[in-house]
Amino acid sequence: MFYFIIDILGTIAFAISGVLVAMNKRLDIFGVFIIAFVTAVGGGTLRDVLIGNTPVLWMKEPVYITVIAVTVVFSVIFVKQLKYLRKTLFLFDTIGIGLFTMLGIEKGLAVDLLPVMCIALGTITACFGGVIRDMLCNEIPVIFRRKEIYATACILGGSSYFLFIRLPFDGAYAYIAAILIIITVRLLAVKFRIALPDIYGKGKG
Amino acid sequence: MFYFIIDILGTIAFAISGVLVAMNKRLDIFGVFIIAFVTAVGGGTLRDVLIGNTPVLWMKEPVYITVIAVTVVFSVIFVKQLKYLRKTLFLFDTIGIGLFTMLGIEKGLAVDLLPVMCIALGTITACFGGVIRDMLCNEIPVIFRRKEIYATACILGGSSYFLFIRLPFDGAYAYIAAILIIITVRLLAVKFRIALPDIYGKGKG
Amino acid sequence: MFYFIIDILGTIAFAISGVLVAMNKRLDIFGVFIIAFVTAVGGGTLRDVLIGNTPVLWMKEPVYITVIAVTVVFSVIFVKQLKYLRKTLFLFDTIGIGLFTMLGIEKGLAVDLLPVMCIALGTITACFGGVIRDMLCNEIPVIFRRKEIYATACILGGSSYFLFIRLPFDGAYAYIAAILIIITVRLLAVKFRIALPDIYGKGKG
Structure with a gap:
């Protein structure tokens, strides 16, 4: 139940991020919905396709499409108010990538994948919804450009x-510790x- | 046989739409063929990948690659004449999305997916070839931008x-009625x- | 062992091509790694997903992610020196597409796909890592634009x-002959x- 709530909060945060990017590009309501949907479930979908876990998760669990549809309706109506929620959304997003990474690792x-592949899969789950969102919106994915510690946090947590x-603890503690x-x-x-370290350097590039 | 003919007409219309977009971008003949191919079979391919129906349909049915190759050759040669066929192509495309939506729902x-997921899958089959085409041509997908009733028609027909x-009728009637x-x-x-309704509004955006 | 070495050389050449494109777009180190990775394994991944061969190859063989990670580190450090290797990299790339095409055909x-589908699959294996690289870097894929004999070489070799x-020879000869x-x-x-032949023509376009 606890994980379920985090999962839904993360999905909402991701969907809202999709709505904001899509509305910034002046997409129509169908486009806004698809971008929100892809941002929220795209990472998990790519993960499921890569490991052959089909039909992919969102097709078997109608809760995602429902939550995203409701989120899109509210976000489009209250788009101006969303800016006051920036810190809340950032927090949901952060909690979301924590959980999504671990879901991917599981x-x-x-x-039976090797640890390094599980970590890759977790990072894909958490981060590649945004990558597909940016591809559809005709942008180079933001997580490839900004030197932000985003995917890196997923990789570090997954490795830990x-x-x-x-260690001689219960697995559930390791799970929660990694999310934290x-x-x-x-x-x-x-x-x-x-x-992230700069690889270009001043005057060198 | 009847459905087969519609399927081929739809494939031809989709392939031609791909040729036109690709030639507009001045792609080479290989690029034109790939874009035509992706426009025609991309939606069905994405559908098959998402539900794990692999190898995907076009790999098992050589009729598609053959029809598309012939379509590309004729379209490239008679590209100037294609504009006189605009209404015919629009009609084929429209019949095509009707059939493709229902093929995806099937x-x-x-x-064993829920109705709402079947409708999503039908809409993906009908509409996402064009989405992949636009992504490859470095454009925001046209069906996300123009407020056209395109995917919406698929969703309405699929829902119906x-x-x-x-209703107490034969399933075949429901199938044909939905396409119509x-x-x-x-x-x-x-x-x-x-x-589609405008979500931005004048002076508000 | 011989094939394995070619495979690794091809992977290195593809990864370096990814690094160069990504650094040209001034991506951060995470972006550079992902683009290098996608360039090197993207074609094989798409192939595996289309035929349902999952988990996809790179998830089962850690050698790829290791080779690519090492390649990225060295390429980023010695990026200025890479230009002196242009001919070597071109050769590796060329040998790589030869082998990758045949791996896809296998x-x-x-x-049990038809020959024409095997050839398509081989071409996807060899060429579509670069296509995904270009999509992620917000460019129309270079192999669709330049009229280069690249995918065409794969198609010709695969057909042969x-x-x-x-012919009454051992299959291994056919395999090597096709690569050559x-x-x-x-x-x-x-x-x-x-x-490739120009499909636009002067004054006609």
């Missing part, structure tokens, strides 16, 4: 999970403006 | 199918310039 | 394979500036 373990499960690490890394990076 | 029912099959509704909605929308 | 034969296996034909066609086309 799916990878279920098909595979360290934790070697993802959230913490992301929050600290934003708070202290920590970025 | 595939969804075959894997699930109403009709509850999609075609009619699309034709009326174009004829009377009915569009 | 996979198609393994799921299905002629050769009818792809490499030769590509090298000759570049050397003698042979291009």
Whole structure:
């Protein structure tokens, strides 16, 4: 139940991010819905397709399409008010990538993938909805450009999970600890403006 | 046989639409062929991948690649004459989305999806070839932008199918009725310039 | 072992081509890695997804992600020196598409596809990593635009394979002969500036 609520909050945060990008591009209501949908479930869909877990999750669980449809309606109506929710949405998004990463890792373990592939799968689950959103909106994906600690937080948290499960604790603790690490890394990076190293360098590029 | 002919006519119309977009972007002959191919079979391919119906349909039925190759050759040679066929192509395209929507719904029912997911799958079959075409041509997909009643017609027709099959008629009637509704909605929308509601509003955006 | 080395050299050449495109777009280090990765394994991934060969190959063989990660690190550090390797990289790339085409054809034969579909699958394996790379970098895929003999070489070599296996020789010869034909066609086309026929024509377009 607890995880379910996080899952829904993350889905809402992702869908709203899709609505905002789509409305910024002046898409019509169908386009706004598709972009919101793809942002929210695209990462999990890509994950399911890559491991052959089909029909993909959202087709089997109508809760996602329902939540996203309601989110789109409210977001379009109250789009001006959304800016006052920026911090809340950022928090939902951050909690969302934490959970989504671990959901992806679980799916990878279920098909016997190596830890490194599970971490990749978790990162895809958390981050590639936004990548598909940006591709559809004719932009280079934002997580490839901004040097933000976003996917990196997922990779760090996912890696720590595979360290934790070697410790003599219950697996559930490792799961929660990994989610908390993802959230913490992301929050600290934003708070202290920590970025990925620059690979171009001044005067060198 | 009847459905087969509609399927081929729809495929031809979709392939020609791909040729026109690709030539407008001045792609080379290989690019024109790929864009035509993707426009015609991309929706069905995405559908098959999402439900795990692999190898995807066009790999098992060589009729599609053959029809598309012939269509591309003729379209490239007679590209100037194509403008005189605009109304015919529009009609083929409209009949095509009607049939493709129902083909997608059938595939969804075959894997026990809920009605709402079958309708989504039908709409993907009919409309997402064009979405992939536009992504490859570096454009925001046209069906997300123009407020046209296109995907909406597929959704309405698909929904009506699930109403009709509850009525005491043969399922084949429901199938044909749904196709006719999609075609009619699309034709009326174009004829009377009915569009999706504007979500931006003057002076508000 | 021999094929394995070619596979790795091709993967390195593809990854480097991804690094160069990504750095040209000034992506961050995460973006550079993803683009390199997608360029190298994207074609094989699309192939595996289309035929339902999941989890896709790179998830089961950690050698690819390792080779690509090392390639990215070295490429980013020695990016200025890469220009001196242009001819070597071109050669690796050419050998790579030869092998990748035949790997794709093998996979198609393994799921009983028709020769024409196997050739399509081989071409997808060899060429569509670059297509996905260009989509992610917000460009119309370069192989659709330049009239280069690139995919065409794969198609010719793949087709010749299905002629050769009818001859009274061992299948392994046909395999190697097809790879050599792809490499030769590509090298000759570049050397003698042979291009795809122009479909626009001067003054006509």
